[in-house]
Amino acid sequence: MGQGRSNSLERLDGVSPHRGWAGGVWGENFMRNKPILTGVVSAILMAFGVLGCSKESSVPAGATSAVGGPTLHFIHDWVPEPEHGGYYAADLQGIWKEEGVSVEVLVGGPNSEIEKRVALDPFGLGIVRGDGVYIAVERGLPVIAVNSYFQHDPQGIMVRDDSPVRDFADLDNRDVAGQVGATWMLFLQKKYGLSKMRVRPVTGSVANFVADPNWITQAYPTSEPYYAAKEGVKPRMLQISNSGFDPYRVIIANKTLVEKHPELVAKFSRGAYRGWMEYFKDPTRVHDHLGKISPTMEPGGMRFSYVKMRELKLAEGNPAQGETLGAVDLKRWEELGKTLKDLGVISRVPAVVEVATDAFTPKALGLDPTLPPWFWTEAPIPVSK
Numbered sequence: 001m002g003q004g005r006s007n008s009l010e011r012l013d014g015v016s017p018h019r020g021w022a023g024g025v026w027g028e029n030f031m032r033n034k035p036i037l038t039g040v041v042s043a044i045l046m047a048f049g050v051l052g053c054s055k056e057s058s059v060p061a062g063a064t065s066a067v068g069g070p071t072l073h074f075i076h077d078w079v080p081e082p083e084h085g086g087y088y089a090a091d092l093q094g095i096w097k098e099e100g101v102s103v104e105v106l107v108g109g110p111n112s113e114i115e116k117r118v119a120l121d122p123f124g125l126g127i128v129r130g131d132g133v134y135i136a137v138e139r140g141l142p143v144i145a146v147n148s149y150f151q152h153d154p155q156g157i158m159v160r161d162d163s164p165v166r167d168f169a170d171l172d173n174r175d176v177a178g179q180v181g182a183t184w185m186l187f188l189q190k191k192y193g194l195s196k197m198r199v200r201p202v203t204g205s206v207a208n209f210v211a212d213p214n215w216i217t218q219a220y221p222t223s224e225p226y227y228a229a230k231e232g233v234k235p236r237m238l239q240i241s242n243s244g245f246d247p248y249r250v251i252i253a254n255k256t257l258v259e260k261h262p263e264l265v266a267k268f269s270r271g272a273y274r275g276w277m278e279y280f281k282d283p284t285r286v287h288d289h290l291g292k293i294s295p296t297m298e299p300g301g302m303r304f305s306y307v308k309m310r311e312l313k314l315a316e317g318n319p320a321q322g323e324t325l326g327a328v329d330l331k332r333w334e335e336l337g338k339t340l341k342d343l344g345v346i347s348r349v350p351a352v353v354e355v356a357t358d359a360f361t362p363k364a365l366g367l368d369p370t371l372p373p374w375f376w377t378e379a380p381i382p383v384s385k
Contacts, residue, residue, distance in 0.1 A: 069100070069101065069102065069264065070102070070123050070261070070264070071102040071103070071104050071123065072101060072102065072103045072104065072123050072124075072125060072257075072264060072268055073103075073104050073106060073121055073123055073124050073125070074087065074103050074104065074105055074106065074124075074125045074126065074251075074268070075106040075107070075108050075112065075114055075117060075118070075124070075125070075126040075127070076105070076106070076107065076108050076126070076127050077108045077112065077114060077126070077127040077128065078108055078109060079107060079108075079109055079294050079296065080107060080290050080293050080294040080297070081223075081290060081294060081297060081302075081305065082222070082283065082286075082287065082290065082297075082302045082305035082306055082309070083154075083220075083222060083305060083309070084127075085275075085276070085279035085280075085283055085286045085287075085290075085306070086272060086273075086275040086276030086277075086278075086279045086280075086315075087105060087272060087275055088105070088275070088279070088286045088289060088290065089275040089276070089278045089279040089285075089286050090103070090271045090272055090274065090275025090278075091103065091105050091275075092285060092286065092289055093275070093278055093285075095271045095274050095275050095278070096267070096268065096271035096275075098271070099267040099268075099270050099271040099274075100267055101264055101267035101268055101271065103268060103271070108126070108127070112126075114126040114127065114128050114132075114252075115128060115132055115133075115135075115136040115141055115143055115252065116136075116141065118141075118143050118252055118253065118254055119136070119141040119142050119143050119254060121254055122254055122256045122257060123254070123257055123261075123264075124253070124254045124257070125146070125251055125252065125253045125254075125257070125265075125268065126251065126252055127149055127249065127250070127251055127252075128249075128250060128252055129153055129155075129247050129248075129249050129250070130145065130153075130247030130248040130249070130250055130333070130336055130356075131183045131184075131247050131336065131340055131345065133145045133250065133252055133355050133356065134336065134337055134340050134345075134346055134349075134350065134355055135340075135345065135346060136252075137350050137354050137355050138346045138347070138348065138350060142254060142255040142256065143252045143253065143254060143255060144252060144253060144255050144258055144354070144355065144356060144357060145248070145250040145251070145252050145328075145333075145355060145356040145357070146250075146251055146252065146253045146258060146265055146269065146356075146357060146359075146360045147250065147251050147269050147272070147273075147326050147328065147360045147361060148248040148249070148250050148251075148326055148327060148328055148361075149248070149249045149250055149251055149315075150248065150249040150314040150315055151248065151313070151314065151315065151316065151317030151318075151323045151327065152241045152246055152248075152249075152312070152313075152314055152317060153184075153240065153241060153246065153247055153248070153249050154220045154221055154222060154239075154249075154312070154314055155184055155218065155220070155239075155240045155241075156218070156219055156220065156221050156237045156238055156239045156240055157171070157176065157178070157216060157217070157218055157219065157237070157238045157240070158209065158216070158217050158218070158219035158224055158225060158228070158235050158236070158237055158238075159216050159235070159236055159238065160209075160213055160215075160233060160234065160235060160236065161234040161235060161236045162234075163213075163214075163216070163236065165216065165238075167238070168188050168191075168192045168194075168238060168243055169192045169193075169194075171188070171192070171194055171197050171216070172192070172193065172194045172195070172196050172197050173196040173197065174197060174198070174214075174216060175198045175199075175200050175214075175215075175216065176197055176198070176199055176200065176216045176217070176218070177199075177200050177201065177202045177203060177208070177215070177216065177217035177218065178199050178200075178202060178217065178218040179199075179202070179218065180199050180201075183245070183340065183343065183345055184240045184243075184245050185199065186343050186344075186345065187240075187243065187244070187245040187339070187343060188240070188243060188245070190343060191243065191244065191245075192243075202217060202218060203217075206224055206227045206228045206231065206233075209224075209228055209233065209235070210228060210231045210232075210233050219235075219237065221237045221239065221308050221312060222304070222305040222308040222309055222312075222314075223301070223304075223305060225237060225304075225308075226300070226301050226304040226305075226379070226381060227301070229381045230300075230381055230382055232383075239312075245339065247336050248328075248332075248333075250356070251269075251272070253265055258357070262359070265360055266360055266365055269326070269360040269365060270365050270367060273325060273326050273362050273365075273367055273369070274367070276315060276325060276371070277325075277371060277372060280306075280310070280315075280371050280372055280374075280375070281372040281373075281375065282375050283302075283306050283375055284375075287299065287302045287303075287306075290302060300379070300380070300381070300382060303376055303379045304379040304381070306375070306376055306379070307374075307376055307377070307378060307379040308379070310374050315371065316369070316371050324362065324363075324369035324370075325362060325369040325370075325371060326360075326361050326362045326369055327361055327362075327363070327369070328356060328357075328358040328361050330352050330356065330358055333352045333355060333356045334349075334352050337349035337350065337352070337355070
């Protein structure tokens with residue numbers, strides 16, 4: 001369970017914030033300190049060899065793996081959970097090995113700094129949100145989005161079911177526990193004129209939400225609502241994607257990897273897509289594994305996550321809009337760049353080819369992106385004692 005999970009270049013104002021770039025110190029100070037930060041980033045990249053030599057890791061860069069090639073290092077954006085189910089399926093079921101690529105799955109979490117870690121690793125890949133890619137590229141980090149993980153980012157705001165807050169405009173003059181300076185927060189404040197909304201630190205649990213009828217917090221629809229309902233409080237979600245701010249959640253790769261070893265990225269991507277198909281077909285093996293390696297995972301919560309991912313079509317998106325598992329619309333990326341510049345998050349809009357590619361979609365790789373039928377169609381929530 002997480003409260004507004006974050007991955008990389010953001011300050012953590014709570015114990016377990018959800019994923020997404022752009023908070024606190026980095027988000028607030030980046031634009032005015034950009035020249036200094038760009039120099040710092042360049043120095044870091046030179047020190048770690050991204051601009052020349054290779055970086056040390058648990059598997060040396062370029063080391064030959066059991067399948068005859070270098071091992072890719074893939075870091076996901078939080079503790080192991082169902083939202084990573086497809087990748088664990090690809091690993092557990094040997095799908096990546098079948099594709100002829102060796103992948104080391106690394107666990108993310110608070111302060112993972114995924115964009116920087118991928119930039120420092122010639123064989124690195126990781127999960128971030130679309131806006132984080134633009135920010136990283138503008139800062140000079142050699143990363144690029146190689147495929148879409150979720151068509152729509154799950155980030156949302158959770159209120160009680162009987163709350164008078166029915167839309168984002170109703171958040172004005174209220175306290176909201178969330179990421180200070182998060183891009184999606186800046187978007188809401190500008191679009192809905194939330195000049196009197198007060199952003200308070202996230203807490204990392206649903207305890208305050210359960211105790212305080214007026215508590216409003218950022219949350220994932222696949223996680224926090226389950227734990228709130230388990231405690232006897234009926235929640236309701238406002239999905240940020242319905243506000244007009246709707247970036248992809250993506251996998252980024254080191255640009256050197258894409259340029260020198262596109263075949264490895266293709267094999268990784270094929271395996272990842274096949275893993276998601278296997279996970280959605282039957283998640284039980286992955287959930288059993290997650291329960292062993294991630295103590296916060298429980299069967300009911302994981303089943304809830306699975307059902308919500310299917311209900312919200314996070315992975316496959318809306319077919320009526322041409323969305324499928326792994327689809328990439330470069331025009332949508334261009335629109336995101338314009339939005340970020342309008343918000344002042346970036347000072348220029350890099351060319352979309354600097355930020356993302358559509359060369360590794362299921363269609364480009366000859367895969368059918370159609371997902372299997374649901375394994376579970378409902379997720380019962382236990383009654384609180």
